[in-house]
Amino acid sequence: xxRCIKRHLVCNGEPDCRDGSDEENCExxxxxxPCEDLFPIPxxxxxxxxxxxxxxxxxxxxxxxxxxxxxxxxxxxxxWRELKYDxxxxxxxxxxxxxxxxxxxxxxxxxxxxxxxSGFTFETYEDSKDLLDALKKEKSGSIxxxxxxxxxxxxxxxxxxxxxxxxxxxxxxxxxxxxxxLEFVRxxxxxxxARFKMxxxxxxxxxxxLLALQDLPDTYNYGxxxxxxxxxxTHFMTSGTMGGVFEYILVLNKEEMRRKDVRTEQIxxxxxxxxxxxATLKKLQLIPTVSASYCASQGFMKTDRNGSGAVVEDxxxxxxxxxxxxxxxxxxxxxxxxxxxxxxxxKYNPAVIDFELQPIHEILRRSNLGxxxxxxxxxxxALDDYLSEFNACxxxxxxxxxxxxxxxxxxxxxxxxxxxxxxxxxxxxxxxxTKGHWSCWSQWGSCQSGTARRSRQCNNPSPQxxxxxxxGRDQQSKAC
Numbered sequence: 001x002x003r004c005i006k007r008h009l010v011c012n013g014e015p016d017c018r019d020g021s022d023e024e025n026c027e028x029x030x031x032x033x034p035c036e037d038l039f040p041i042p043x044x045x046x047x048x049x050x051x052x053x054x055x056x057x058x059x060x061x062x063x064x065x066x067x068x069x070x071x072x073x074x075x076x077x078x079x080w081r082e083l084k085y086d087x088x089x090x091x092x093x094x095x096x097x098x099x100x101x102x103x104x105x106x107x108x109x110x111x112x113x114x115x116x117x118s119g120f121t122f123e124t125y126e127d128s129k130d131l132l133d134a135l136k137k138e139k140s141g142s143i144x145x146x147x148x149x150x151x152x153x154x155x156x157x158x159x160x161x162x163x164x165x166x167x168x169x170x171x172x173x174x175x176x177x178x179x180x181x182l183e184f185v186r187x188x189x190x191x192x193x194a195r196f197k198m199x200x201x202x203x204x205x206x207x208x209x210l211l212a213l214q215d216l217p218d219t220y221n222y223g224x225x226x227x228x229x230x231x232x233x234t235h236f237m238t239s240g241t242m243g244g245v246f247e248y249i250l251v252l253n254k255e256e257m258r259r260k261d262v263r264t265e266q267i268x269x270x271x272x273x274x275x276x277x278x279a280t281l282k283k284l285q286l287i288p289t290v291s292a293s294y295c296a297s298q299g300f301m302k303t304d305r306n307g308s309g310a311v312v313e314d315x316x317x318x319x320x321x322x323x324x325x326x327x328x329x330x331x332x333x334x335x336x337x338x339x340x341x342x343x344x345x346x347k348y349n350p351a352v353i354d355f356e357l358q359p360i361h362e363i364l365r366r367s368n369l370g371x372x373x374x375x376x377x378x379x380x381x382a383l384d385d386y387l388s389e390f391n392a393c394x395x396x397x398x399x400x401x402x403x404x405x406x407x408x409x410x411x412x413x414x415x416x417x418x419x420x421x422x423x424x425x426x427x428x429x430x431x432x433x434t435k436g437h438w439s440c441w442s443q444w445g446s447c448q449s450g451t452a453r454r455s456r457q458c459n460n461p462s463p464q465x466x467x468x469x470x471x472g473r474d475q476q477s478k479a480c
Contacts, residue, residue, distance in 0.1 A: 003210060009070045016067060018207050035072035038102040040065070041110050043242040043350040047196055048106065048206070050233025051357060054390050059233035061206040062363060063198065069105035076100060077112050105204060109197040113241075122268050125184040127417045129403055131249070134186070181417065182313070183257075185250040185264060191321075191343055193350045194242040203367045213364075218374050225382030226389075229360060234383060236363050240355030244321030244346040251314035262311055321351030359383055384444075393440040397461035399425045401435055404460075433467035436460075447480035 009016040011026035050059035077098055103110050125131040205213075209232055216224055252267065323345035361379035364372040388394075395404040395411035402413040402424030415424035436458040444452045458470035 003204075003207060006070075012070050014068065016070070018066075035068075035074060035102045038074055038100055041075055041101040041103055041107065041194070041196075042348055043194065043196075043352065044104055044107065046242075046350070046352045047198065047237055047240065047355075048104075049237075050360060051235045051237060051355075052230075052233045053235055053357070054387070060208065060231050062209055062232055062236045062360075063104075063106040064204045064206045065104055065106070067105050067204045068102070069204070071105065073103045074100040075103050075110050075112065078114070106199050107196055108199045110194060111196075112194050113192050120187050120189045123186045123188075124264055125186065127182070128184065129401075129414050129416050131184045131186065132403060132405075132414055181254045183252040183254050183264065185252060185268060186247065187250075187268075188245065188247040190243060190245050190353055191346055192241050192243040192353070193346050195240070196242065197239040198237065200238075201366055203363060205363070205367055205369070210369075213369070213372070213375065216375055216378070218378075220378045220381060222382055222385055225378055226386050228379070229383060229386050233360055234387065235357035235359055237352060237355045238358050240352050242321075242350035243353045244343070244351055245319065245353050246342070247318040249316040249318070250312055251316070253311055253313050256309065256311045260311060267312065320353060322346045322349055388440055391440060393438055393456075393460060396423065397437065397459075399423050399434065399461065400427045400429065400432060401467075404437070432465065434461060434464040435468045436463040436470040438470050438472070441476065444478070444480075450479060451477050452480040453477045 003017065005016050005022060010022045011029075012023075013029070014023070016022050044065050045061075046058065048061050048063035048065035050062045051057075052059055077100065101110075123134070125134060212228055212231065216228060250267065252264065257263070322342045359380070361376050361383060364376040364379070390406060392404045392406040392411070395406055395413075398404050398413035398415075399421075400416065400419050402415045402419065405412055405414055413422065413424045415421075418428055420426040437460045439457045439460045441456045442454045444454045446452065454476050456474055458474065463469050
């Protein structure tokens, strides 16, 4: 790949080059290291990936997660003293293999945290547009009922028997929910297992990324640089928290709820019982109080094959981290013990659940690659063009406070209940306010007195009938 390594890393007993060429033709030596048999810190591969802020998905590796730089740095796991049972020898013992984990070179800090979940939070939304807005902002005016997870074994195991309409639902096909009178309940909990901080300087890049950088031309070519961004992400992680997120969204049929005289709180309570969530229902004033027998007997916990007549029409699962076999089981059986098993599996396979990001071009400044300033400037320019190309501002205006959404290369408008049409132009409301939306940013102007400027307009659509103007500035400048 052309990477240069220090001479003391040659024949040091472990490969510092991916192809192992630094350990070839070495004299045999007994090199013992306390790190030789240690596992890498959990989640190191996840933090080493790039991140695409448009798709909110991880990309290919940016940091070299297997490079240790000849150092034996390890992290103490405060929860290692967990008794295990050896069936062959019929004895209990402590798992010493989980006492220390080895820290790769690119990690500056890694600290295990005592496992603790944030408690389930239930949020209710009156329509799909409100839910999408909340998911974008990760905040909402919610009911905010907080539940704790019971440490005891709950003798409740309900098979809810839900049938996902049209297969597994995703947030990308929400248009199917526009034609019905629906309500959405979102339940979220987070479990933290560790926090980390990456090295700021002399970063060692993944060798595949290094080769891809070498293939980029010094002259600006948007196609080649956009492919690089598509492969390695728009950003990279600099610090964050490891753990897991268990989130599901219930799609409730309001008409069936009225017909069967079922309240949202009762559904929350039943789902909570089936997951092993303990809540002091009287304290939360969930009246009437639900019980296991009540939940098991209710028709809203069942649905036929096409979903008609069901109170709960669909479940949208968004689960990060942990053993995927457990997370799959959660949505099939809703067994509270299964949830706890999933939570315990997070220490072996955590996801990055909270993080800070830097634009992908900044990693060239922090690496030890030498003169990469021309390619860094090209990558910075390509990132601006890339974010503009895949921004929903490129979609035509949505009327009556519809939300423009860009999925791939297709635009559509997410309408409020009661509005219809490709641009939500058909409405029964009278004198309704329409909020303004920004157009895309213009191209950067020419460099004048060391400054370049660009602008945007609040006309996609413009505020109408007293609607709110666009938030933010309509001018931007940068040094040049």
